Amino acid sequence: MTETIIHMEDVHKYFGRVHALRGISLDVQVGEVVVILGPSGSGKSTLLRCINHLEVYNSGKIMVDGILLKSAQNINAVRQEVGMVFQSFNLFSHLTAIENLTLAQRTVRKRERQEAEEIALKLLAKVGITDKADCYPSQLSGGQQQRVAIARALAMNPKIMLFDEPTSALDPEMIKEVLDVMLALAKEGMTMLVVSHEMGFARAAASRCIFMDEGQIIEQGTPDKLFSSPSQERTRVFLSKVLQL
Amino acid sequence: MALGGRFRNLGRALSRRPTGTEEPVPSQEELNRVPGAELSSRLDPWWWLVAAVAILIVLLLIFKSDPYWRILLFVRDGLAITVLLTVVSFVFIIILGLVGGLGRIAKNPVIHLVATLYVEIVRGVPLLVQLIWWYFAAPVVIQSLGQALHISALANYRANAILLAIVGLVVCYGAYMAEICRAGIQSIHKGQMEASRSLGMTYLQSMRYIILPQALRVVLPPVGNEFIMLLKDTSLVSVVAVADLTRRGREFMAAHFNPIEVWTLIALVYLIMTLFSARLISWLEKRRSY
Numbered sequence: 001m002t003e004t005i006i007h008m009e010d011v012h013k014y015f016g017r018v019h020a021l022r023g024i025s026l027d028v029q030v031g032e033v034v035v036i037l038g039p040s041g042s043g044k045s046t047l048l049r050c051i052n053h054l055e056v057y058n059s060g061k062i063m064v065d066g067i068l069l070k071s072a073q074n075i076n077a078v079r080q081e082v083g084m085v086f087q088s089f090n091l092f093s094h095l096t097a098i099e100n101l102t103l104a105q106r107t108v109r110k111r112e113r114q115e116a117e118e119i120a121l122k123l124l125a126k127v128g129i130t131d132k133a134d135c136y137p138s139q140l141s142g143g144q145q146q147r148v149a150i151a152r153a154l155a156m157n158p159k160i161m162l163f164d165e166p167t168s169a170l171d172p173e174m175i176k177e178v179l180d181v182m183l184a185l186a187k188e189g190m191t192m193l194v195v196s197h198e199m200g201f202a203r204a205a206a207s208r209c210i211f212m213d214e215g216q217i218i219e220q221g222t223p224d225k226l227f228s229s230p231s232q233e234r235t236r237v238f239l240s241k242v243l244q245l
Numbered sequence: 246m247a248l249g250g251r252f253r254n255l256g257r258a259l260s261r262r263p264t265g266t267e268e269p270v271p272s273q274e275e276l277n278r279v280p281g282a283e284l285s286s287r288l289d290p291w292w293w294l295v296a297a298v299a300i301l302i303v304l305l306l307i308f309k310s311d312p313y314w315r316i317l318l319f320v321r322d323g324l325a326i327t328v329l330l331t332v333v334s335f336v337f338i339i340i341l342g343l344v345g346g347l348g349r350i351a352k353n354p355v356i357h358l359v360a361t362l363y364v365e366i367v368r369g370v371p372l373l374v375q376l377i378w379w380y381f382a383a384p385v386v387i388q389s390l391g392q393a394l395h396i397s398a399l400a401n402y403r404a405n406a407i408l409l410a411i412v413g414l415v416v417c418y419g420a421y422m423a424e425i426c427r428a429g430i431q432s433i434h435k436g437q438m439e440a441s442r443s444l445g446m447t448y449l450q451s452m453r454y455i456i457l458p459q460a461l462r463v464v465l466p467p468v469g470n471e472f473i474m475l476l477k478d479t480s481l482v483s484v485v486a487v488a489d490l491t492r493r494g495r496e497f498m499a500a501h502f503n504p505i506e507v508w509t510l511i512a513l514v515y516l517i518m519t520l521f522s523a524r525l526i527s528w529l530e531k532r533r534s535y
Contacts, residue, residue: 052443054443076445076447079442079443079444080444082443083443084440084443086440088434088436090434090436090440091440092437092440092455093459093535094458094459094462094535103454104441104444104445104446107450107454108445136535149440152444153444
């Protein structure tokens with residue numbers, strides 16, 4: 001019944017002499033929502049960025065949806081199936097919200113303009129910003145920009161969504177509107193990997209939490225188990241710092 | 246449903262956030278307002294300077310038609326050459342600059358080396374010396390090559406002053422334009438490239454649809470600057486047998502010896518062209534604000 005969609009095996013990654021990932025092995029099943037926690041510099045973002053090859057891993061093996069991440073052709077095939085949401089939104093600033101959603105649909109998915117726009121409007125409605133379809137990113141608030149960025153990734157019909165600290169650059173009152181969209185996605189059964197320190201989101205949506213430190217997975221489990229009775233000292237120390245906030 | 250329970254937890258977790266202290270939401274009209282856009286709807290006041298210089302020229306031509314009108318009639322073919330040199334060179338400068346700029350940021354070490362050598366060498370030699378080299382030295386080089394390789398078309402090469410002037414201007418200005426293009430591309434946040442690549446777009450698609458359109462806005466002021474400098478620097482070709490505006494002015498002065506009128510009018514003609522170009526560039530910049 002469960003089907004593995006991401007398979008990582010002993011993945012190592014170096015930035016020059018810095019050993020950023022030290023033997024990551026991880027399997028993610030279809031429909032799982034995995035929240036990755038860990039201190040700054042622990043390799044969480046690097047792990048995420050290796051999955052769609054924004055970072056090239058040095059050794060080991062990563063398979064996404066049965067495709068081995070290796071040659072350039074595979075990489076574009078994988079990237080079409082993997083949506084990514086960035087901490088700094090990275091909306092295309094010279095395009096309106098709706099154009100942000102249609103560009104890749106037309107150039108990569110080769111959809112006609114009308115079809116692409118219909119899909120875009122549907123997704124903008126889903127993230128609750130239909131009325132801003134013709135606004136440029138500079139005219140949107142951070143929360144609105146991030147919701148457009150999520151819609152942009154969804155427009156490619158990805159099988160997996162990666163979220164790299166999606167709420168870290170947001171003002172507190174805007175975090176909820178972005179998390180609500182993510183929760184709705186999780187509820188629909190989207191496979192999600194989320195690097196985030198939003199404990200509320202982890203508790204509500206995560207099927208599994210992973211704690212990373214110094215490029216390794218220290219421990220993992222359901223959010224309840226990880227938060228209430230961590231087995232590792234490092235996890236306990238980290239959580240005590242994060243949870244008391 | 247089990248999931249429902251989890252969501253209730255989240256609701257509680259989130260309700261602790263200070264949602265009640267929200268700033269008043271700006272109206273759609275306010276959000277749509279782009280800073281500086283108010284100016285572009287009105288006429289740019291600097292157009293008045295263009296108009297003033299134009300009026301001054303017209304007044305001189307009407308009320309002092311001797312010698313001003315005679316000078317203008319004499320130099321008009323030179324004016325056409327100046328405009329032709331500027332426009333044709335600029336088109337090729339843009340192309341060469343774009344290629345050079347992409348070469349300067351290329352990961353391939355050979356391409357990078359060639360582009361960097363080109364920029365460094367060309368930037369280091371005065372434009373006047375380059376123009377003289379192309380006109381006096383290059384034809385001899387071509388002829389010698391033709392003789393050595395027994396290619397009669399090259400061996401019998403006759404210098405075409407205008408063509409060699411354009412080559413000289415393009416090669417020189419292309420190097421500066423390459424640096425402008427490189428800086429423009431590098432000024433775009435790397436997240437833009439990451440976002441487009443993560444959507445499955447190729448490097449070239451990302452460049453074409455994402456990076457270059459944004460870089461264009463950044464480079465428009467320096468590119469406009471280059472255009473105005475080029476327009477003025479075409480006057481240097483007058484030393485290599487091209488009958489441009491400056492050279493025709495010198496010819497008129499040699500025949501009639503009235504330096505004040507000739508060089509005042511020539512200066513005003515250059516000035517009206519550069520002022521007009523500057524306004525066009527400024528209009529383009531405002532049109533591209535987002």
